[in-house]
Amino acid sequence: TQLLEQSPQFLSIQEGENLTVYCNSSSVFSSLQWYRQEPGEGPVLLVTVVTGGEVKKLKRLTFQFGDARKDSSLHITAAQPGDTGLYLCAGAVRRGGADGLTFGKGTHLIIQP
Amino acid sequence: ETGVTQTPRHLVMGMTNKKSLKCEQHLGHNAMYWYKQSAKKPLELMFVYSLEERVENNSVPSRFSPECPNSSHLFLHLHTLQPEDSALYLCASSQEVRGLGWDYEQYFGPGTRLTVT
Secondary structure, rough: OOOOOOEEEEEEEOOOOEEEEEEEEOOOOOOEEEEEOOOOOOOEEEEEOOOOOOEEEEEEEEEEOOOOOEEEEEEEEEOOHHHOEEEEEEOOOOOOOOOOOOOOOOEEEEEEE | OOOOOEEEEEEEEEEOOEEEEEEEEOOOOEEEEEEEEEOOOOEEEEEEOOOOOOEEOOOOOOOOEEEEOOOOOEEEEEOOHHHHHEEEEEEEEEEOOOOOOOOOOOOOOOOEEEEOO
């Protein structure tokens, strides 16, 4: 069973601050995805990282996949209230058919104006 | 309609009721999924359908019964549920490309908030 541990579970910071959230596992994943979920809605895909060491940027969000493809981080620069939400990481293991993802419990992020 | 839609958005049912959740995807995808999201627990994969064939059932109790009549529609039939089944039920879809080993980015619906009384 692959498990993804996300930290911190909860984070509340002021607008303009920087933050990093982490997603760790003892398992190797063929890719890792980050989603953001707002109350009353389903998760929305932010990014997929595939190659060990890969870094992807999405405006103020920077995603990194660990060299060993076991962990990932999400860094937000100059956080804004619109960044508030539940951030989920999800790992995929390449198998023969369509697969569901293994999700972490998520990081609840609150950006206070 | 665009993306993935789910109905109803909210459902309250007694333990002896029978109800069904509906999901429809307008993305032309060929795989669909049911997930359960409970407080303080990770999203749990329940069922996977690929090309309308069920390929995975993660030890889900038989009181949950999925149905996939075509690649655009997915149902979850519910009967004699327990209070611990109260949760947000999410449907997702993806495009599976056999043989390429691509890891399938999933597109989620808004979910059905289910309360079992």
